[in-house]
Amino acid sequence: MSLADLPLHDMQRAASLDALCGIVAERHARGEATVLLAGGTDWVVEQELKPPRGDADPRPLVVDVSCMAELRGITATRGLLRIGAAATYLEIRRHPTVIERAPMLAAMARELGAIQIQARGTLGGNLATASPAADGVAALAAYDASIVVKSVRGERRIPFSALQTGYKQSTRAPDEVIVAVEIALPPEGSPWLWRKVGTRRAQAISKVALAGIAVRSEDRVVRLGLGMASVAPITATLLQTRALVLSRPLSAITADALDAAVLSDIAPIDDVRSTREYRKHAAKAVVRGFLRDLGAPV
């Protein structure tokens, strides 16, 4: 696309998170849209796909949040990892605590887009766009992360399981700003998997991606998180699959049962990146791969 296709917008920065919430709320009350611009790697691209607007159409106000202190930074305290909504993938993949304690998230960030996108893109943007192909969201699904949001009404935490309601729909209110995500860190050394099936090794939107994190005790998986991209209208949390694995010893899990559970959890489609059939196959194969690594005979 040419930047000339991007119509002129009013743009500003907010002095603080509270001020930002104020701006968003006020505009929302007047029926005016506000775009919080973090990396711009989704929003700018989307503008090209929009039908042309006449000169008279109101354009949203763009507020640059990429430098807002309250949305940045990565911290870990007492088993809780908090990642600012505007922290970039590059910051995530290079953060020592993330590398050590949430290696799956670091692996995801390393394979998302390529270095240019990683230097700008954020989890806040990934969550807000809410594409079913979003890699970051799949990883957060596996961690059963909480999404910290804030508005003039105050701050609240949305557990991942209560976030998504439909294709690009969520329980976050339109005037709620994503502040951070919080991950309850699994015990150190817990087995994990990030497996992205793309058409090339970088700059590929996933045909299928699986995020997995497990806590194992002898022949059983006692805690399991799974998130899968590009196989349903929303990020798949593979609840049937999780239930199956948690319900019996690893040695009692059969490939057929596992495949059946995966298929009941997903509803992929044909598109320019892959086919429905291939996605089904790939989804089963990557889940089997993870369970095989955990010791299931599949």
Next chain:
Amino acid sequence: MTDTRKPSELRGLVGSRTRTLLAPRVTGQVRYTDDIHLPRMLWGRIVRSPHPHARIVRIDATRALAKPGVIAVITGKDMPERFGIIPWTPDEYPLALERARFIGDAVAAVAATDERIAHEAAELVDVEYEVLPAATDLQTAIDKPEVGLGKGGKDNVSKEVDLAFGDVDAALAESDVVITGDYYYEGSAHVPIETHCAIANLDKNGLLTVWSTTQVPHYLHRELSRVLRVSPTRIRVIQPPVGGAFGGKSEPFSLEFCAAKLAMITGRPVKFLYTREEEFYAHRGRHPMQIHMKVGAKRDGKLTSVDARTFIDGGAYSSFGLVTTYYSGQLLTLPAFADTYRFRSTRLFTNKPPCGPKRGHGSVQPRFAFEVSLDKISRALGIDPIELRRKNLVPPNTTTLNGLRVTSNGIEQCLDAVEKASGWKERFGKLPKGRGLGVATSAYISGTNYAIYPNAMPQSAVQLKVDRSGVVTVFSGQSEIGQGCDLMLAVLVADELGLDLGSVRVVSGDTDLTPVDLGAYSSRGTFMNGNACLMAAREIKSKLVAAVAEKLDVDPRSVLVTRGALVVVHDPSRGVPVTEAIQLAEAKFGTLGAVGHYNTPKLGGDYRGGTIGASPAYSFTAHVAEVSVDARSGIVRVEKIWVAHDCGKALCPVIVEGQMEGSAYMGAAEALLEEHVIGPDGLHKGPNLLDYRIPTSLDVPDLHALIVESEDQEGPLGAKESGEGPLHPSIPAIANAIFDAASVRIDRLPFSPARVLAALRKKQADEQAAAVESSLGGFAPRRGAAPPNPPAAE
């Protein structure tokens, strides 16, 4: 004599290990067309059809013209003149006059004071269409002649070629093995990093200057003159350095005409810059081809016959289609071929972006079908595929079945080189399951003797200007598109005159300053411009030698040009530095300058179309690809490619290697990733770089370029082409390697995970069925017996 030493061991010419002249490219100092900003310049934007096929009923620009900043709007009626790169098939208007023939076809253009306003104004041009039935794939174009895209409107045929050499039917009947296959080669785009750009300016003296990202300034000059009805004496075309072309810029495009027309109307300079999306509509990419091919052989591996029936998906316009249709058959007869041959190729119009020449024009697709057929024959006969090719090589200094004159030919050395480097003998057929090797070969032209418009004038020409400071400037009409052709001329002149590379300047691609060269296509640059340049340089050299001989009072035959000085052969301590030699010569002969030119000898078979494919020299290539096939995901990875290429003489080994690697990379990309796909509704599936997948640096296989030098008797210092030939074997070598790795044949591009996986599953199911059958003792199941289990459905 053929030389297979490593490039680093070759005796390089001056500067052959440097890319000095290319440094500005990698340091961001080159000024491309889009870097040019002229005072008072306007921005243009093309209005494009949203329908694959529609009659233009009415165009109303009122709303656009009312927008502040909009200066002018033009439509087809402003330039009602057809153009086309091939003089026999002009079928495009700069802006469609009556019918739009694909989604993205140009129907109007606006000029405004800035780029943004131009883009917004284009949306305000109201075009009323009457939608017509469309053909968006080959089969529809065949089945529905009434869509009427062909000349005369009665069918969709663009061009048909039907040629036979020898008695094919008899030869096939006498063959011990005949391999029949259906192959589909998917279309692909060039994806240059620099998109098309043009700027036009009409000065106060009435001179129209057009800067363009073209790779054919001379043809553009002619077509601008014809379409705009302006004398060529009033037009100057300048081609600034181009940021990649690959054949996608080898004909005029709407933007050049529109920029010129709008500049003439408004009296202000006008710039057009295509967006990435528009680049996919301008297209002229690789033609999709459906190929039905039979190849016969005797038990000993001697090929008897090739019989091909090909349908070519041309897209909306002719472009180079006439040549493409010939190339789809004519270029197959080297390096290994049969005794008889027949091909019938039909190019059809479809309502899609027009296809054209992409690196390895027209011949990459049949090469895939043929080289895979050879692999199948080698399996059927139990002959090693490299051996099979060796048994059928066309020798040097001969004429092929279809009348192509062959001079130097290093294909045997190419095969030896890849066989050795890949450890073929020890490893082919012996790698662990999921890993495999494949081989393929090819040949390609070093320029064609088919000048696009018939004329007897030189195809390439240069002028040399010699300055008494010791600087020599080469003026050449050639097009520097990143391939390094300017450097090539500098190397030749420096070597001939004993200069260092820094003392040679090259001015190229400017119709006012440089003599005509036909352009950067058909791999003609080094061969033709190189020969023209040598001719001029040798004239200067003889003057330097004469002047030095006079000064030293020796026989001119005993004066030798060395680096930096002209010396006496038997007494090298006696000599004159080159700069001084130049001054002596200027004093003796007056101002120094020379011209040189090149024209091909008369070539080609004595039949209609027999000159198409005829080239003064052919390059030869062999590839071995090593792949891994993951049976669980269907993902194919190309681990390594060994490319051996006979380029005649590597004037600049670094550049030759670069071309070989770039070709193999592009071929591997077409094999595995790229798909220029248009849906049944005529919409491009993803005209952007995220969905149209070229490989990233992480996806590039490990490439090994092995230069082979056969020293062509007619090439400049023995050189032949290296820019396109090395692409051809990539695709079949990978396909053949997949078979070695996983025993499946993928006869359709690209070899995507879904396609490979489906083939693997089918094979598994077939094997199960066969096992069940054999367990039944070869008899059909008896009544009452359970039918064999169907393969597990997904």
